Amino acid sequence: MRKQCKGILITLICLTALLVFAPLLEQNLKLFTFKKLVGYKKPAPKPVLSYDAFVSGKFQQRSENYLKEHFGFREPLIRMYNQCTYDWFKTTSNNEIHIGRDGWLYHTESALQYYGNMESWFDMTNSQVRENLISKARDLSKVNAILQQYGVHLLTFTLPTKSYIYPEHLRWQPIGDTTFNATPFFEQQLDSHGVPHINMVPWFKQVQDTTRFDLFYSKGSHWAAGALLAVDTMLKYMEQLGDCSLARIQLGSPYSIEEIPNNDKDLENLLNLAAPLKHEPIFEYPVRLLTNEQTVYPTVWFVGTSFYWYMTRRVNFDALFRDRDFLFYYAMFYTDSEQKSFPADRLDYLRELLLHDYVVFFRDGPQLYNDGMLFPGKALISLCISDERLKEKASAVADSLYCAWKATTHQDSVRCNNQAHILLQHHPELFEELRGESIPSCRNPRIGQILVEKEIRADRNWSFLLKAMAENDSLKVRELYKMESYNVMNHQPLLCDKAYFTTYDYFDFLVDEASVEIQRSLSAPATEAEIFQQVMDTLQTKIQQHAYDDDTLMIMACTMDATVVQLSTKGNLSEIEKKASNWHISIDKAFRKDALWCCQHNKNKMRNLNEATLVKALDSYQIERRLRQNKASMESIMQKHREMNLPLRIIINRDIEWIRQNRKQ
Amino acid sequence: MVFSSNIFLLYFMPVFFLVYFILPRKARNYFLLLASLVFYAYGAPEFIIHLIVSVIANFYLVRWMNKVEKPGLKKLLCGISIAISIGLLFYFKYGNFTMNNFNAVLGWMGAAPLKWTKILLPIGISFFSFQSVTYTLDTYRKVNEPMKRLSDYMLYIVMFPQLIAGPIVRYCDIADQIRNRESLYTDRLQGFYRFVIGLCKKVLIADVIGFQVDQVLGPSNYDVLTSAQLADIANKIATIDSTTAWIAIFAFTFQIYFDFAGYSDMAIGLGRMMGFKFPENFDNPYVSTTISEFWRRWHQTFSVFIKNYLYFPLGGSRVKTEARKYFNLWFCFLISGLWHGAAWNFVVYGALQGIFICADKLFLKKFNERLGKIPSVFFTFLIIVLTRCFFRIERIDLSWMFIKRLFAFDFTPFHFSYNPHLYVTMLVAAFFSFFTLTKLGLKVQEKVYFTEYNKRQHIIAFVVSIAAFVFCLGALNASGFSPFIYFRF
Known part of the structure; x- marks a missing residue:
């Protein structure tokens, strides 16, 4: 009996050793393939062992961070834990996601914003926060007035996020009424400053009450059928602004999709659960575009968030607009039909603002407080301030930042310069000429050339010749337009004269x-x-x-x-x-x-x-x-x-x- | 390196035990010593030399002390040895605190402050300094012979399971085990089960509760905060509603117990896997009916140390006056408060504990006896919870403000309005804190911790432990994985 017990103990010890060693073995041998975890997280750099790194403890810290991302069975272990906490407590390790009632998921940030319970820097009782929003609305009104002078229409709207349209599925109760939401406050400011904007929330709420189909998908952060409503509303408003007839969308009978596209359940994917959640079918509408002889196809520049992709997925923007570009999160710029993209730091705001017929700027509630609101300042500066003046001012601000920071922390001048640019974009009023309520009289001297470029783009033959040249010489057509407008302005030989057909x-x-x-x-x-x-x-x-x-x-x-x-x-x-x-x-x-x-x-x-x-x-x-x-x-x-x-x-x-x-x- | 880290659980521990058990018995201590030095160096590389030098110095001083016959010289050598251990502890742990206060006094007097470069605290110094003291004093008192080999002494001080956070193992308790111990198969397995129990306490209870406590009270160490962050915490505490405040402080009371007891369980478990029998550190402290009982059950090895090496040398209870007796008691707790951290809040915490201990002796114990068992447990627990405010909040003014908020009876909608994970974890924590109030609970605990398992129990414990270990690994790594779907620019 004792011998038998000993055998069992040895077996258990061996099994324990094997199981404890399993992650180490899997990490090195990669015996299994697991479904990758979803979501972006800055990857930890591989630790490099050196004497200094070890003594300072950096090597140890980096090793722990690196191993956390690379140990064997990481994916199933995390998914298993998330599944358990989801099933038992309706929580997971991902604090970015708020798990609501009835299987609804929300972005935590948008849920917090809905209840006016953001962090202290979101506190709407803070007069500085309110003043910041007022100044953004004022900047937008100036941008709108200037753009109108050049025949460009500015349209802005706040994305009606899921928390606003479907608060009944949120898990939390309101915290109290000591704080209030920024969205209605900002809408008020836009109204009082005469900025064309659409308040989609009441409209969405009204539709949501009457339709049996969800405007937002319960497991995703973006709109589902709501995208069609948004496009329809946007087109109507654009028509009104431009006093023209645009193509309209007509919806057919809804049909259900059983296999939910991955993008539509982005929040569920981010939960990184072991088993998929139970899904209700998603409803889509077939879309027909209605055009007539008077229909015009304008060019549009969209500045906003990923909600854009969900509009283009459902409605063919190619057939609605002659040309459309998209600035995503101030990070990537997607040119016509998303065929090409480049980082936004290379983007010339002035050209984009003036070369399009419409500029549509949209953002969600929480973005009212952060970088989502860079656009008004950036646009205003690019329209009114010359490149030289901007450089000079940024340099002055960088110098003062450098002096202020030098005493406390180690700062380099490059960082100060970057910070200065960001500061100016957030606070264009640092330029004396942009202060006050009135529309600034100064203009960026490059405007003339850009307007010439707009003319060239409008001329079909001229445009065609330049495109042909770009194709033949493997050049960027955007650059050629720029060069040609420069040639016109400077009375130089034109590129189109040299152009030939490929x-x-x-x-x-x-x-x-x-x-x-x-x-x-x-x-x-x-x-x-x-x-x-x-x-x-x-x-x-x-x-x-x-x-x-x-x-x-x-x-x-x-x-x-x-x-x-x-x-x-x-x-x-x-x-x-x-x-x-x-x-x-x-x-x-x-x-x-x-x-x-x-x-x-x-x-x-x-x-x-x-x-x-x-x-x-x-x-x-x-x-x-x-x-x-x-x-x-x-x-x-x-x-x-x-x-x-x-x-x-x-x-x-x-x-x-x-x-x-x-x-x- | 901490036990609840990937590097320990997935690399250090498996590799260590594999090599340890493959090696012949004679080589095991050397390997354990080497691994312990690596373990310490990995966590505190800049202090490894201090540790080694102080250990070597202490070893030879004690040997010399043991050889000399003259009582005066013996006493002197004993004093030097203790001074080295306590001096290092004082320098590293209380240097900054002392100088800050000294400079503050100079400032009040209008004098210029003295220049002082901030010192970093070597991890585990509070524990290995005390172990050195027990070695010196136990040898001095002839309780045990000094060790013959430096490697054995070094192993006693730096053995990795108890190096960072105890238990404080007295030399007399472990002297024999260093050279003569046996690791039975059942010890290896039951040690692993105990380790997993500790890991669960730490990862599944203390860390979950701790995360929520930090949301309300800010990080436990205010040294790392900027003045703006500190002001933010002060503002939070000043406006906190009573419900949140009560939940937060109850949560912290459970957090600290499960964190510390979990670590001790892991240390005891690791030791048992190698054949060591480390003393227990916690004995269900929250079921105490008096504060004195609480201190007999809480961090037992520390309490024993204070009793043997501070309280008794001060005269203990065999003193001429009652006042002196109470002073001795109070002073011991004051020192024990200061041992927990070099800040005034810990001094206040220790002083308060001392006051309650004295009150216990004077009248509180009798009062509790009249209350009956359950009410007295509740009453004692409440005192512990309230005094914990000074333990958790590092600034006394903020602690006091927090206590005022506890009794403000402001029950507006509160911070933890919906957090089932916290509530369930707190319920689990409360259950395991109090379940030994019943006979059945005591019996279960006795079976799980202290009896040798039979075949069936081993299989059940094995399955549960492996499942729990895997679950802890998931929890440990999922807690740091909160990805974004998009870049936030």
Whole structure:
């Protein structure tokens, strides 16, 4: 019995040792793969052992931080713990998330803001906080007045966050009424300063009371169907501001989605639980865009938060706006259609403000107090203050900061300079010329050049030539616009005079023209031959219009020609029509997209061929087309195919080669 | 390095025990010594030399003291040895405090303050200094022979399980175990179970409660705060509602117990895995019916140290006058208060404890007896809770302000309006603090802690311990993982 007990004890000791060693083994051997934890956390740097680092304790601290992120079984252990605390106490380790009632999740910050119970720096009883908000509203009103002088409309709105629309699912009770929310206070200030703004909260509340579908998804921080409501409201207000007719959205019958997209349950993902939460289906609406002959497609610059992505996901902004750019959290700037992005520190605010028809600035409640409110100061400074004056002022402020800080902490001048810029953006009133209630009379001297650039952008041909040049020389079109406007201002030779077509742009151009014809043929009954003829005529005209002395260009043009022909078959055209309807874009655009893809595809295929091969390819292609168009030739080919029992392709190739050889002789 | 850290739990501990048990018995002490030095050096690298030098000096001084016959010289050497230990403790722990107060006095007198460079406190100095003192005095009193090998003495002082936070192991209690001990299989397993119990107390109870307490009362160490942060805490305390204040101070009372008792359990468990039998440090202190009983149950090894090496030398209760007897008692508690930290709030805390001990002897004990067991436990617990205000809040004016807020009866909606994790944890803490009031509770505790397990009990304890260990690892690492979904610019 004792022996048996000893055996069990040894087994238990071995098992204990194995289990205690398991994380160490897993860390080094990586035997299992686990679902990664969701969320951003600044990764701890790998510790480097040195005498100084060890003695000062930094190595130990860094090791602990690093190991915390890299030990074996980290992910399942954290998920398991979170799952337990979620199930038992409805809490998890993530303080960023407030777990509400009925399975609803909120951002803690927005919940706190709703109850007016933020940290002391959010305290609305503090007169300094209130004064700060008043000055932001004043800055926005100045920005609005100046932008109006240049035909740009400013629109601002506070995002109706989930806590405001669905407070009934919040876990907490209000703390008291000693503090109050910044959002209504700021809205009041915008009203009194005449800043165009939309208060979406009452509208959302009203809709929420009448609709059976949630405007926000219970497990996410962003809006669901609420995005459509926001876009609709925004468009109506933009129409009113610009006194124009914009495309409108029309909603179809809602349909439910069982598989919730990951982005929509961002808060749930952040909880990092072991098992997924129970989900109710999410409802989406099909969206149709309504346009008419008077519809205009403005350019818009959005400045705001991730809520933007949730609008663009549901409504095709490409079809609503001619050009739209987005500044995300003052960190990344996304140019048209989010195709390109660059860090916001390289962004020229003045250009963006003036080059667009509308500037839409939005933020959520908690952002009223932090960097979410950098925009008014930045915009005002960029509109009114010259670059030299800004530099000079920043330098003076940096000097005073340096003197003030030098006594207490170790500061370097670079940091002081950065701080000075941030300080000026938060407090544009540090510039004497920007103080007071009246609209500043000073202007940034670069405004003239930017307005010229706006003119260039509006001129379709000029713009097209510059785009072509940018494409051909692999330059940034934004830079070319800038250079061209500089050339105009300084009476220098213009870039557009030197611009020439690239094959790619030429094709763009051809397709543009051809698609009009195709559209016409779609509206009236036409045979395939008629469509083909129309396209060919257009292409022929366009090719003749431009004298080509470069064989390669000719080959490329012909390849594109072939692409257009390929696409212009009735089957393809109906496919394109279908795509256009699904994507809510015009047939013209859908055709263009497909054609561009084909062109690019062909171009890539041809890239590695030498010129002679290309000539041969073109020649072969043209022969084949003629062969296929000739009924007798095709019958002969088919006969050979049957008799020789060879693939059709080989027979055709043989015939093509035979024709080429004979023609040469 | 602390026990409830990844580096200890996932690297140091597994590797240490693997090597320790692989090594032959003779080499184990050397390896334990080496690991202990690494353990200390990892946490306080700048003080490892101080530690080693003071240990070596003390070892040879005590050997010399033991050899000399002349009582005068013997006494002198004993005094030097104690002076080294206590002197280092005083210098590192109370140097800043003394100089700050001295300079304050100079300031009142209009004199210029003396220049003083702030000293960092070596971790664990309060514990290993006291162990050195017990070694010197036990040898002086001929309770035990001095150790023959320096490595053995060094091991006694720096052994990692009890180096940082005790228990304060008297030399006489462990002298034999250093060279002759046996680690049975059951000890290894039960040591591990005890370690996990301690880890749970620390990670699942004390840390959870502590996080919430810090939200209300700010960090426990005000030295690291800026004046603005301190002003913010003062403002918070001045406006705190009574409900929050009561919950916070009750929470802290549980936090400190489960934190300290958890650490002691881990130390005892680690020791037992190697075959050491460290003395118990806590015996359900919150079920005490009097303050005197509380101090017999709370941090027992420290109380024993104070009794043997301070109270008795002062004369104890065998003194001529009653006043002297009460003074001795009060003074011992004053010193014990100061031992907890070099700040006036700890002095007040110690003085208050001394006053309550004296009151106990005079009338409080009789009053409690009349109350009956449960009311007296509650009453004693309330005194402990109230005096804890001075322990937790480092500034006396703020402590007093906090006490006033406790009795302001301002029951407006409070800070912890909805926090089930805190409430449940506090309930669990309260349950484990008081469950030995029942016979069944005592029996269960006796079984879990002190009896040898049979096969079935081992299997159950193994499964529970492993599950708890894994859960603690999750808690330990999840608490630091609060990611953002977006960058906050």
